[in-house]
Structure formats: C-alpha cells, structure tokens
Amino acid sequence: MKSPDNAILDQLRAILGEQGTLPGDVRDLAPDTDLYAAGLTSLASVDLMLAIEQNFGVSFPDEALSRRTFSSIGSIAAVIERLTPQPKS
C-alpha cells in the first residue's frame, strides 16, 4: 500500500493538536497509531471530520465515515488523498 503523504500527516497532527482531544504530544503521532486507543471518542471523531473537511476542502462521503477511517492518521490521510483531486502530470 502507498505510504500516506507526509504533508497531509503533518496537517492532521496539527489539527489533532488544536483539538486537544488526545492527551500528550501529538506531533510525533505515528501514521498507524490507534487513535481510539489514544483517547479519540466517537463525538470527537465527528469534530475531527468537520475540521478536516474545513482544512482540506473535502467532504467525507458516508462510506468513508467509519471507525476504521478514523482509527489512525494514516487511514484518514489515505481517504483524504482519494477525495482530493490529483494534479495532472
């Protein structure tokens, strides 16, 4: 599987940092760290979704709204990449 884009991961870390939902420093959050185990709740994941939509200018379709998507910043980044139009090479 393709590695998530580092810029997206950094932006996600910044959003989580602003949210203050997860205890501890999120700047070094690994792409596969389980966010729910780290303290993310379902209510907070809705706020996270809204913040991501606002920051990235995307809209999550229903099929992407799942615990699985929001279980790590890597899986969120993968969905964002799918939702973001790729520049033509």
Add this chain to the structure above:
Amino acid sequence: MDFVDQAPRQGGNFVPHAETGGEVRIDHLTESSSDIRLLPFSVGDLSPTVMPEPIVFGGCSGWYHPATSNLGVILCGPHGYEELCVHRHWRRLAQDLADRGLPTLRFDYPGTGDSIGDDETPGQVAAWIESIRDAVRVMRSMSGVDRIALVGLRMGAMLATAAAEQIGNITALVLLAPIGSGEACFRELRALALMRAPARHRHAAAVGQDGRLEAAGFLYTAETLADLRALPLVQSGRPPAESVLLLNRPNASINRDFQARLHGSGAAVEEETFHDYPLLLRDADVSAYPERGFGQAVDWLAALREGAAPLAPQPRSCPSLSLPDATETPVYFSRTPNFFGVMCEPHAITRRPVLVFLNTGANHHIGTSRMTVTMTRRLAQMGFASLRFDIGGVGDSDALSPHSSHHPSDPAATADVRRALDWLQGKGYTHFIVVGLCSGAKLALETTLVDERIVGQILLNLQGYWHATKPGHQYVSRRTYFHLARQLTTWKRVARGETDIWGITKSIVTRTVLAVSTEIHEVWNRLWRKGGQRAESLAGFRQLADRQVATRLIYVQEDPGLDELEIVFGRDGGLLATVPNVSIALLKEGDHIFSWEISRRQLFEVVEQELEQMAPSMSSGSAVPAEPVLEHGLTTS
C-alpha cells in the same frame, strides 16, 4: 399550572418549618391533586448552600436552582447522546450560575430525560421550542424576575435561538458550541451514527427507508429530522436577544451564514473561542467540566445582573409527573449530600418488590439510550414501582468525597444503593429487585451479596466482576467472531481493510489463553481442595439461593461480558446455571449498551417475562409490598 409551596424559603435557602419545628416536610404533591405526604425530615439534614428543587411543567421534568437577582437563566441542553455526556456538568453550570446570584432552571425537553414522551412522539422540534417558552414562564413565576437569559449548548443553542426569536424581549443569549444550521445538525448526527457503528452494524446506522436515524442510542424520526433541517435561525429580522455571547468550537468553524445573520441582527454580539470544549463533549466517564468556557459564560451573565427580582416569587409544589399508568416523582431522598432519584409508582398498586435501577458507568439515571426511563414506565404497567437514581458523584447526586470515582464499579457505591433502599424502606417498601447494566450489574450483584432486603437481581451484560475490563475496547465475544467468520460478508470486509483483523485475533487469543489458564487453575484447586475464583463465586451464589434471591443474568450474544462468564463457568455459564434460583438468558440482537431500538425492545420483553416469573402479581390494594413469591430459575431448580 399550580404551584404550592414545597417548603418555607427565605433568601433562596431552605429553612426549618416554623410550625413543625423541622420535623416534617411536604415531599410529594401532584399537579392535579392535593395529596400531601409528610415524611420524617431532620433540620440537621439541611445544607447551608442553596439547593436545587425538582420541578415539573408542561410534561417536562427539571430543576430550579434558586437565587435572588433580576436575571433568570434558562439552560437549554444538548440532545440525545450529547446530553448523556454533559448532564453532570450542566448541573454544575446551573449551580455556578445560582451561586453568582442568577436563578437558573434546567430541564429535559419533551420526550427526553425524565420528561413525558419519547423519541417517536410527533411534533418533537416544535415541542422542544415550546418547552423553552414554558420554562421562561415558570422562571418568571418561581423567581419573580422580569429579565431572562437563555443558554444553549450544541443543538440546545439552535433551539434557544429559535425560541428567543419567538418569545422576544430576551435580555441575553449564550450560544455554546452552537450548530449553526439544521442541515449541519443532521450531518453531525448521521456522522455520529456511522462512526459509532461497528462494521457489522453499519446497515442500522444509516438513514432507513422510513427516514429514521438512530444515532448513538437515540432515535430521530423522519419528521424530527425534517423539522430540524428546516429550523429557521435568526431569520425573523429582529435580534434574538439584546446581547449575545457566542463561544465557538476551537476545532470546527462556525457556520458563516449563521454568524453573519447574528451580527447583522442588531444584537450586541461578542464572539470568543470555547477553548476547553473538547474536554466536555466526551463519553460521560471521561467528560470534564470546562472551567474556562463555562466560566466565561458565567462571568458574562453575572455582569448583566441588575438588582433583585422585582416581583414576589409564586408559591410552588414539589412536583410529580402524571403518566397514563403511573406517577413519577423526582426527589432528593437525601440532602446531606444531595442524592437524587425518580420514583415511579403505578396507579394500580400491586404487592410486588420495588425495582431499583442503578447507573451504567457515569451515565445518569435515565440510562444509556434513555432505556431506564422506558423500562421503568413499561414495568409500571405491570404494577412494578421503581426508583431510578444516581449514586454519589454521578448525574444529579453529590459525591460523598472528592475521591469519589464517579462510577458504579467503585465498591463504595454499595453504600449509596443501600442508602436508597433505606429511603424506600422509610416509605414502607420492604423488598427490592436491583437492575443494572455493565458496571451497574456489578454494583447490583455486590449490593445483593450484602443486603438481605434484596430479593432479586437482573444483571444485564455484567462486566468487570470476574475479570477487569478495558474501558472503551471494541471487541465482542469470541462466539460472535466465530459466527462472523462463517459469513462471506465478513471476509469481504477484511479484504477491503474495514476490519481490524490483527486486533481481533489478538483479543481472541488473549481470552482463549485466559480461559485455558483459568481451567488449569481450577483443576489444580480441586486437586488440592483449595478455593479459587470459581468455587468462591459459586458459594456466593449458593448463599443467595439460600436467601431465596432470584438471579437473572442476561447477555447479548456479542457482549464480551459473556466471555468473562464463560471463562469462569464454562460454555453458557453452565456451572453457574446449576445453582438454584439462577438463570442465564442470551439475546441474539444488540451491542453492549443496547444502542439499537430493536435490541432494546427485545430486552424489555425478556426482562418483563423474567420479572413475571420472579415476582408474580399478588393481591393489590396496599402500597406496602408483602413477601414476594419467588420461583426457581428457568434453567435450574
């Protein structure tokens, strides 16, 4: 609406009754009758602080926090799962406002909390807004204020805004983390439903063909969703209030249209960030009081006080809600500290044990998905009186000490349950059946073991009794995984990467190892004629059987608590089921907290059947229950 004096008051505080010398107080008075019960009440129980009073109005249940300044505050809470999360802190906000001199009223919207109705009652959204209008009228009457502030949180901010526009002449409006439009509200509810649902339940989390949505245990009908989405906010062309404080979420921007309309309405709008909002909107077990954000709101409102209320407060009653089959009385059954509960007494009184419903985790007495309220009202139709109450530090009851765990898994909470039984005994009830879910079931069992007044217990998805549980884990019982492994759809989800196959495998292996090691221990203990967990547990249940206590364990098949049971007592808990008066029932549908309506309905039917067998109806006519007749367990005896 009639208000009859509950107790003489002076300066917002309870004072001893001049004529009775503090020996009695009026503790029960329905809206429709003059039935007054006098209960023993000691002057020594009076707390020096201003205490909230339970109130009812227009089918709504609430609390009035008295104070004397001329600005009455109506708290318009969030809805559904969010209300469960913040209830305890909403109560403290009301108290903080009252402590600053602002009389404050908080209440449950129609169809929510302890109020009349349910999620399927037609006309919900209009009724919620109308209830805010009613609350304003009650506030004016009870406190004598002529200036009103509305404080709304999340969906409550939407409703407060809509109500303010309809009522007019509102002095102040505080909007906490408002959802700026009905459409956004719908989207958030839908997202919450989907993100809480495990992959195997996703079909139930979508908006159904009937247009209904189940979000985190609460049902939104097609009508409710349509009315929410169409709710006009700041579109009347006049300011919703003279002054508005807007505290926005730090992690999601405010709806720009809503924000622009507020600023353009002519109201004086102050806008800040609700920095500690993320601490508040979390599951009740981990939610924390947002000192900074709520503190900002309290300070802002306190600055708007203008002298004392100009009108004399009207006399009022200690309230009861009249339901078709029962009367519900919200009551503080202790005042040092405050211990709150709702007594539900059927109109047709039967001689059955009283049901006592215990908290689940830090969720208050309405229960997860509000199912305790639904269950108590259904059981009232069968003639069962019940008390649903909060243990110390949960919901509307005070913590006994700063070290309170605010959780029914705390062994000290048995004392709280026994305090409730003492109060019920003072009312003439002598025998009790305790009912609890998850940690509430653990508390029920622990209390039953030490209190002989308990003649039956219904333990739902008991967890954490035989083995410590990991809060928040999402794994289900091994038998459910084995069942799912035989389905093609499961492997399709695995192939799509929607299933945490590694985590599941790890959890199955861990539990299997625990089961094997437990079995080896038990064999070893038998060989050396030693005790051990199984023998000690069985001895405890046999003692209960000797006391004629009926024990009903009910599990949904997927609940990890079932693994806990089977690790100690074998397949289906078979060893435990050999104890007289013990039965174990398994339900096919549902998750740990019965999030889905279909599973709750199935549960209610099973509980009703079990109770019919545990406590068959006896001759009626007395409020004092006679000795219960108990049958032996379904699978044993």
